[in-house]
Every structure is written in C-alpha cells, then in structure tokens.
Amino acid sequence: MQGHTMKSAVTLCAAAAFAAVMATASAAPAASPPSTAQRPVLVDCTWQPQEHPTDFMLACGDGNSRLSSLHWSVWGPESAVATGINTVNDCKPYCAAGRFHDYPVVVRLDNPRPWKGHSPLRQYTVMNLIYTHDSPEGSGRTVSYPLWS
Template identity: 45%
Template sequence: MQRHKLRTAAMILAATSLAVGLVPATASASPSVAAQPGDQVVVVDCFMKAQVRPSEFLIACGDGNSGLTELKWSSWGRTSAVATGLNVVNDCKPYCAAGKFHSYPVNVRFERPEAWEKNPDQQRYGQLHLSFPGSRPEHLPPEVTYKLWD
C-alpha cells in the first residue's frame, strides 16, 4: 500500500513537471477552491494560479523533484495556513532522471501574506515553512523555509 502511494505521488510529480512546458499558464495541476479577489489569502502555484487549500503543491516548479501531496488543512487564515501531508522528493541518485521518489511526513505552514504582483488587490502567502516530525530528505534540515514566487 505504501509503495502504491509512493509510486502514485511520483507519477503525479513527474506528470506535473512535464506539464509545466505543455500546459497554458491558466491551467492548474491540482484542485483548489476558487478564490475571489480579496476574499481569502491564496497560495500561487507554478502556473501562477491562485489556490485555496490545495490537496497538492509543487515546490520545485522547474524539475518537479519536490512537492507536497495529501495535504490536509487544519486552518487557512489571514496570517497563515497550516496542514499536514507528505513531501515527495526525488533522491536524484545517481542523477535526477534516474532517481527515486521518497515520501516524508511533513508539517506545512504557508505564511507572510503580501500583495500579489499579478493582482495587487489579492493577498498571497509569500513563504512556505516545512518541518519534518520524523525522517526527512538527507539534504534537508528538520525545518526548512522557502520564499514563494510571485
């Protein structure tokens, strides 16, 4: 069962990675609740589409080698959004194209809302914070923070 989940997550990330070059910027790789401008703070995905409570989120837009899956949201507010899920990461051994994807339980927090450059009336989260309660990718510390694209 775990192997099936891992394989499914890897296929989703690989397909999303390929889709970056094939899908118009208005398409979305993961389902989300439609957000009206000013309604809620949003997270901007790799396709520059606003999302609220996505079930998946690609971290590595360029190559698809890191993403979040199975996101379960406990809160989505004006200052932060909190979820648990899996960080699916390619080990890139011996190189990324031949690497294997591994899943790690992760606590997720989107934070630091700011005006979205594309739509200044819309607030979007500007930072992603991950913390790993157990095992984690060998190249990452127990907690890592990423600045999100605009």
C-alpha cells in the same frame, strides 16, 4: 381534454414550486463571498491562485519535490497550516535515475503580501516545511522557502 387538464396541473405545480423557491431565496440573506483581501492564496507553478490545495509542486522546473495529501487545519488571514507528504527525488546517481521518497510534513504558509499585478489578492510569500519523522538528505528538520510572486 384530459391532456389539457394534465398540462394545466403540471404547469400549476411548476409555478407553485418556482414561487416557493423564489420566496425562500428572497427571504434568505445573500451569502457574501469570502473576502480575498482577508484570505490569502497560494500561487502555484502556473501562476494560478489556490486555496486549500491537496497537492502542490515545489520544484516547478523538474518536478523533483512536491506536496501531496494536504489536509488544511487553518487557512487564515495571516497563516495557513496543513499536514501532508513531501515526495522528494533523491537524484542518485542523478535525478532521471533517482528514486522518490515520501516524508510526512507539516506545512505552514506565512507572510501574506499583496500579489503584484493581481490586486486585491494577497498571497502567502513564505512556506515552512517541518518534517515530522525523517527528512530528505541534506535537509534540516525545518526548511523555509520563499514563494514566487
């Protein structure tokens, strides 16, 4: 008999907890997902949409340039801004024997456009890198890249 009373108590507590959760959930307004039409994405090398990536490969073919340790301060409908590190292979005497060097950088994404074949998503189409200290040999202080679409 005591086992039956214990089962009833547990069942009653579970039902009360479920009712409390359901009442709270039904009273709270449903959270609306962020509008992808307002928040563009960054398309990576494998054609996956990314938001706030911490790493991003710039040289998809050979991996000789990548962004890492990205910290996004802005991810808006018109632009996105992050600070991070651009790791670049110096390819001396050739890329397979080259050394990787880290360069602090500010990353700015701009010019969002509809992502072809992925409506309603929009993607950033331009990436600007602003080197805050040294820059890779042959690069200026600011480098602009068109992004693939």
